Amino acid sequence: MRRNYEALFGAYYERYFDFKSEKMSDAEAIACTADAYYGVQSRGEMEKAVVYIAEGKIHLTHSKIFIKAKERIVGALNSLDLNKLQIETTSDEYKDILERRDMVLDEIDNIPVDYSPYSRWKYHEMGKEVNNYFGLIYNELKDKSKIIEKVLDRFERECTNTLSENIVVKTALLELLIRYNVKVDEEELVKLRSELEQFEIGYVGQQLSEFEKLDLSFRIKDLMSKL
Template identity: 45%
Template sequence: MDLKWEYDELFESFMEDYNSYKNNNMSDRESLARTFGEYETVLNEGEMEKAVIHVLYGELLLRQSKVLVTAKRRTKEDLLSINLNKLKMEITDDQFKDILVRKDEVLQELDMKKLDYCPEVRWYYFEITDKVKEYFLSQNLEVLSQVEIVNNILERFKRDCMNTLSENITIKTTLLEMLLLNDIPLSENIRILKSELENFDFNEVGEQLSEDEKLDLSIRIKEVLSKL
């Protein structure tokens, strides 16, 4: 006999698994997709389980800088499909009030999010830029050589560089920016990175980047190349 989920326990379990993926260096979008996949069968266990998972999925979707257009549509449909009469019979009055408020907030705020039209699961432009900067600054810049710093960054983001072209070029642009910003003497090994920036074709990224993001990255690349 399967044990019945408790309301708070299900929230905590979902978040624990989500954060576990995040701690394994996955993007918000991939972490959420993987976590949701693990709980798809739980959705059928009761109206409480269905409500909690869809509401929490929506809340975590809102943390992303953009929302995939199909994910927005599906999430709204899922939230509106919750049977409130059934739900009220499965949880306490306080829990019912809590889930209703959270559901309504997700529905409201989803309409204010920027939309993503590219189905590829990836780091978003500003998110991966911030991650690279954060990891770069965690390096012991006083001790490590430029070669060691570059190798550390590229190893840390190896999986992401191989995932999509937008992640690859954004990571390498940010890496070069940080080297220049921190006045780290550059050696010959950066010629490969420089060449990638010089030969980068924005037409190849498709919808992985928005037009605004392409413009921003274009300016950044030009500034970096002018300083190399």
């Protein structure tokens, strides 16, 4: 039993990082992993415990947790049948599971709650991802005028996923173009500026917190004054 127990934890984390390697956001990668292991928790109490503990531990590394995911994980871990769990595991496994479960339950309340149901890059994560990619290609790209095209190609999926991702990508991109004084195609620059000018912060709904909305509004206003 011990081998299966450890292997299930390892397989769950491996599947998550496989999704991350496909350039998914933290939220999308864990959502896809949870879907992939949807039926596993019904095989036994050990499997149920491991799957929800693993999912919970991954969420502890994220900046936010979707409210429904939190409720589902907490509910599942609190409803474990400990008598069945003892039968299915060794005494060491049983003790280890309870320690891991308690750690997840203790720490999960420290993660800010996300009320938007969209699996997406979170505000600061998205900006960081754009900055990282921009830095990666800036020195490699001989024709800097194509940098807008390259960045938007890389984040095409995110820009069509949610409005918050779309606007944060383009805000971060414009900030970097100004910071590095990059000479780009004027038509592309006008298109980006026009999109930000027409953007209404209320359209993002619960995809951003009130603080994030305020911060994004200030960033866009600052950009408009510089362009």
